[in-house]
Amino acid sequence: MLLFGIVSAFLMLGGDTLQHSISQLLDTMTSHSQWLYIGIYIINFIFLVWLGCSHYGRIRLGQPNEKPEYNDFQWGSMVFATGIDASILMLSTTDPLQYLQNPPFGAKPFSAAAYRYANVCGQFNWGPMAWMIFATATIAIGYALYVKNLRVQRLSAAIDLLEGPQTYKKVLRQLIDFIVVFGIMGGIGSSIGMEIPVISKVLSTMTGFSDTIWLKLALFVVLFVLFTLTVYAGLNKGIKKLSAWHIYTAIGFLLLVLLIGPTRHLIGAEGHNLFHLFGKFGQLSLNATGSDSHFAQHEMLFYWGWWLSYMPVMGLFIARISRGRTIRQVLLGMATYGALSCMSFYAILGGYALFLQSSGQVDLVTLLNTQGQAAVIAAVITTLPWKIVMLAIFCLSCFIFLATTISSSAFIVSSFTSLELKIGEQPNRWNRMAWVVIFILFSLGIVLVGSFQTVQAVCVIAGFPLIFVCALLLVSIFHAVHNGEIPIEIENEETSHFLKKKLTPKFFM
Template identity: 35%
Template sequence: MKKEIIDWKTFGGALALLLFVALPLIVFPEQGKEVVLAANEIVTQKLGFLFLSVGLIMLLFLLFVGVSRYGDIKLGDPDTKHEFKTGSWAAMLFTSGIGTGILYWGVIEWAYYYEGPPFGVEPGSKEAIQWASTYGFFHWGPIAWAMFAIPALPIGYMFFVKKTDVFKISEACRPVLGKYTDTWIGRLIDILFMFGLLGGGGTGLALSAPIISAGLNNLIGIPDTMTTKSVILLFCTLIFGFSAYSGLQKGIRVLSDINLWLAFILLIFIFAVGPTTFITESTGTAIGRMMDNFFLMSLWSEPFNDLASFTRTGFPEGWTVFYWAWWIVYAPFVGLFIARISKGRTIRQVVFGTIVFGSLGTILFFGILGNYSMYLELSGQYPVIETLNNHGAPAAIIGTLTELPLSAMAIIVFVLLATIFLSTTYDSGSYVIASVVQKHVEGEPLKWNRLFWALALSVLPMIFMNMGGLTTLQTISIVGGFPLLIILPILGWSFIKMVNEDREKKEKEEKKAS
């Protein structure tokens, strides 16, 4: 009976694609790195503006859905109650969408922008620091969360309104694809989604283990080596594997709640004992600058970089396109997960809950962690940029925490947060992948299926860590996200088409009845 539940063609296709990519990278790491960088060059130089425009279009589309009559639709029957309380729902939504990456980039991202600012601004200048404090809010803000919310609309509608027991991206595209959903086209969409998650998700894991390793090295002197990072990755895999095996209520919800409380404790502590006035004022100023330049930042792509009088910075390709590709990679999985936990909520609640809770969460992290780190650099208390350049980002991140009172406790909480953030993102990821490779989902995916994909998620990050380099990791996300670029618009179109068809059908039935 259980064997019939699994869609073995999709399961095997995704696994085969994973092995097809992973094995050559293991055997030929240097050549594999060159191939990945070459693919990145093609995608970013020729198609970078496509990533930028799709991101803005998705946000505008989602806002339209939220304020229109579509927002009134409830995911479930009229008397359906929320499956999760709003606090737990917001916690799962936020932690599934950002992972440990927000701890990594929240502390240190401004430093990269300060040294390599956008718009041809002079590195290290006053204007550079203003843009440096702004771009983190933009890259992790409304457009990112809009991309996450798009897949939640058709999936949630199909699962809770139309009572479909198929939990696949291809099924959500059925209103547009029609009969082709049941052919190789539909299966290819599911496989590409899974591969994109495995590849892009691997980037997040590969960035996370070094932070935990650096923290343990500072606390108890464990050598910060590749072996240590690999053991940490294996340990985290076991944690989120157990959580995914336990299911939504016992595993993922509990971890998300714990994580949210730990995060609030750490952020409140840093805000209280750190440069409170500087954090408050710089955060407010950065938000204002982002709002004032939102459309410019959304579509800036250095169109004049080939002219002799202009210097090409590579900023939009290296950062904004990277982030949009990363969010696109995560979008189907986070959207599927948001849909799964949003039973009983309206489309409007899903839309604005995702954008508002998600953006507010990232504002807190970047505003407090990033501006605290920036203050240490500008005031001369700690050489953040020098440490970053000479010893790497993990050392710089942990170094900023050592400047806090009770620094050992702060680092312990930070390491715990990094571990649990890692777990909450990837246990929800394995949960969703397991759902996709099943023909039907009754309640929750099979336990062994969830556990298998939790373990599979750790394969590529192990390889990526050995390949090394931030540029390589960014590149892998961009290349992995490209095949999914067209899927988001199809999902949005599917939702509108599906709702309109059901409404027309209902109106015809009401006319016949009268």
């Protein structure tokens, strides 16, 4: 905690000089390290598709006939709500406008081809490949918890290569735990640092208050109170209830925009988006969007770093709520509740922004280039009927999105930094609340440094060491399912014979 407190103070005092240094570091990493980010995502995606489609996909994270602790809606809402914060509301609106003026695949800016691809890259960056990075940690931890019956308080405990009392293994476990907390801090800090200025701008538009640092500080105070109450209440009383409200407000806001806006146009445009996304999936996976599409390549690196930084906290959280589910159910659930839900935001909010731009109702691109993301989002919402109501719903959604993600993250990080917890025991409340304070201070530092490029740089830097952690988790999963005990519900004699022969002889003998 002390280290992150020092870093937070450094960010607050850094100013423009620090912003310039961070930008240079981001450019360096983009030039020399992107092949590592691309490689781990491709390997991870292919491995998990194979795992889910194979007979290993029937492995149940628990006893063979154990039922899931949460029903599908409760589980899905917690998965989606914890993995996605208010950034989806913002980036799904502004990303397509960025790609419109910096199109991939050799298209000319603002051309018909640019409009065709404007929403494709964003949906890819929030789609199945992104969500599968969360699944890696989820399956590794879930298997260790519910099949091997290990105590997994930290991510390093799920890596079987590091099991044992040897000194070098202890050192590596501690290093990985530090990398995990570092990554979480980067992801959470970036999320809040990006979202507070946008919420502040929307509130300014709605209320008439000046969009100053004092309004942003007031929002930090409100968030702190909300985070503290949720974290203090714990997993079932606080986070589960907040997740349900998260889903209701998200679905409600999207449906309002879809129904009030150009419904037929949005639905038709999304059909074309999915067609192009499927056709370009291979090129997007390799970040091969054309020699002149530096923006698209830069953006993908930012997103890959961001998703990696969230991988540990999401893996531990989803694993803790996934007891009784099979690996295949977990993977399919994350692909539907997670990836498809995110893509829906781009389809509706991004599609509506592109409609406003193409129809000439609002020059959102100029607004984005001159006044930033917050001004664009405020302008988009004010084109809808009942603009004050819509602005209020948007702000409420942002707060609930943020509160769910940050509260869950504080809950998990406090587990990482606690002494040994008993089975079923939750981290100390004061520990949880202390991490809320650290999250707030770190995020405030990012806001004071300013610029979206700072947010991007923090994500890329925080995600980089987790590339190697992800690789270790993939190896651990393969070892676990190939050599470990596999509780699979046997359906008939033929299947039973096949599993005895093919999977784990020591389990069935």
